[in-house]
Amino acid sequence: MSSSVEIESLKDENGKNIYTVLCTFCSSKILxxxxxxxxxxxxxxxxxxxxxxxxxxVEEEEEISDYWMVDDMFTFExxxxxxxxxxxxxxxxxxxxxxxxGWHNLTDQKSYxxxxxxxxx
Amino acid sequence: xxxxxxxxxxxxxxxxxxxxxxxxLFRFSEDAFNTTFIxxxxxxxxxxxxxxDNKKVKLQIWDTAGQERFRTITTAYYRGAMxxxxxxxxxxxxxxxxxxxxxxxxxxxxxxxxxKMLLGNKCDLADRRQVSKQRGEQLAVEYGIxxxxxxxxxxxxxxxxxxxxxxxxxxxxxxKLKEASxxxxxxxxxxxAPEISRKPPVWLARCSIL
Numbered sequence: 407m408s409s410s411v412e413i414e415s416l417k418d419e420n421g422k423n424i425y426t427v428l429c430t431f432c433s434s435k436i437l438x439x440x441x442x443x444x445x446x447x448x449x450x451x452x453x454x455x456x457x458x459x460x461x462x463x464v465e466e467e468e469e470i471s472d473y474w475m476v477d478d479m480f481t482f483e484x485x486x487x488x489x490x491x492x493x494x495x496x497x498x499x500x501x502x503x504x505x506x507x508g509w510h511n512l513t514d515q516k517s518y519x520x521x522x523x524x525x526x527x
Numbered sequence: 528x529x530x531x532x533x534x535x536x537x538x539x540x541x542x543x544x545x546x547x548x549x550x551x552l553f554r555f556s557e558d559a560f561n562t563t564f565i566x567x568x569x570x571x572x573x574x575x576x577x578x579x580d581n582k583k584v585k586l587q588i589w590d591t592a593g594q595e596r597f598r599t600i601t602t603a604y605y606r607g608a609m610x611x612x613x614x615x616x617x618x619x620x621x622x623x624x625x626x627x628x629x630x631x632x633x634x635x636x637x638x639x640x641x642x643k644m645l646l647g648n649k650c651d652l653a654d655r656r657q658v659s660k661q662r663g664e665q666l667a668v669e670y671g672i673x674x675x676x677x678x679x680x681x682x683x684x685x686x687x688x689x690x691x692x693x694x695x696x697x698x699x700x701x702x703k704l705k706e707a708s709x710x711x712x713x714x715x716x717x718x719x720a721p722e723i724s725r726k727p728p729v730w731l732a733r734c735s736i737l
Contacts, residue, residue, distance in 0.1 A: 438531075441531065454564040479574065480531075480532060480535060480574065480585045480587075481531060482574050482576075483576045484573070484574065484575050484576060485573065485574050486570055486572070486573045486574075487570070487571045487572050487573070487574075488565055488568045488569065488570055488571060489568050489569045489570070489571045490571070491568055495571060496564075496565065496568065498565055498570070500573045500574065500575060503565060503570070505564075505565050506564070506565065
């Protein structure tokens with residue numbers, strides 16, 4: 407989804423996020439500016455499409471490779487963690503619980519927020 | 528990277544099933560999105576950032592996630608907890624009576640100095656009330672803890688409750704740190720509270736969570 411031109415405008419020369427990262431739906435603040443680093447993951451992780459409970463369920467996954475990487479989970483302003491699935495915890499909005507907006511890797515303790523699943527302001 | 532916060536507090540929500548503990552955790556209970564995929568997996572905990580007297584405080588909030596159905600919660604769940612919200616439903620007498628059992632469970636399993644607070648939830652449904660505000664207050668006085676009535680649905684007092692609990696933990700933590708940095712100067716041995724030497728510092732508490 408995110409074109410390379412668009413990504414360039416979201417990160418500074420060190421790859422940090424220039425803008426505040428917010429929930430697309432309820433604008434809950436997820437990350438402060440400069441608190442995460444852009445990464446392009448070669449082996450894109452599949453993330454279930456975000457849909458509301460009242461919507462008809464669609465078994466669909468989306469391949470996303472552009473993420474904001476966070477080293478320490480306490481860098482997040484507000485975020486929710488799902489229970490563990492294999493080696494991951496999915497990340498959701500702490501307020502409206504939409505998700506997954508990314509995932510947390512239990513092995514290296516790093517968290518990844520998909521650029522296409524949040525808004526930048 | 529430098530630490531971007533001053534304090535990290537681990538909080539637990541405890542109470543009977545159905546008292547609305549989960550709703551206390553988020554803002555828009557009515558139009559929560561909670562996708563099918565996420566509901567199936569379940570939520571483990573949330574991280575929230577609040578500002579307390581110009582200090583940045585991270586709250587890591589855990590829900591019992593159904594464990595309470597077994598009427599007991601294991602010691603592992605309590606490990607490292609610095610604050611506990613005891614939640615009952617003001618429209619459910621039984622959930623109020625069970626608070627005493629939960630407090631006993633906490634006394635048996637949690638750290639002795641854990642900060643507790645009592646919440647009477649769903650106070651927006653006035654016509655169905657079974658537990659008066661006065662009884663909630665009395666119980667809190669009995670245990671020497673703070674009390675508030677909340678409505679997660681109408682967003683009444685929910686945030687205030689978390690701020691109150693966090694503020695009390697912060698005050699306690701600061702007091703401990705002060706005591707630890709000012710040991711008795713005279714004499715060979717400085718007397719310190721046993722908790723301080725036994726427990727890791729605040730910023731290390733996070734190690735116990737995963």
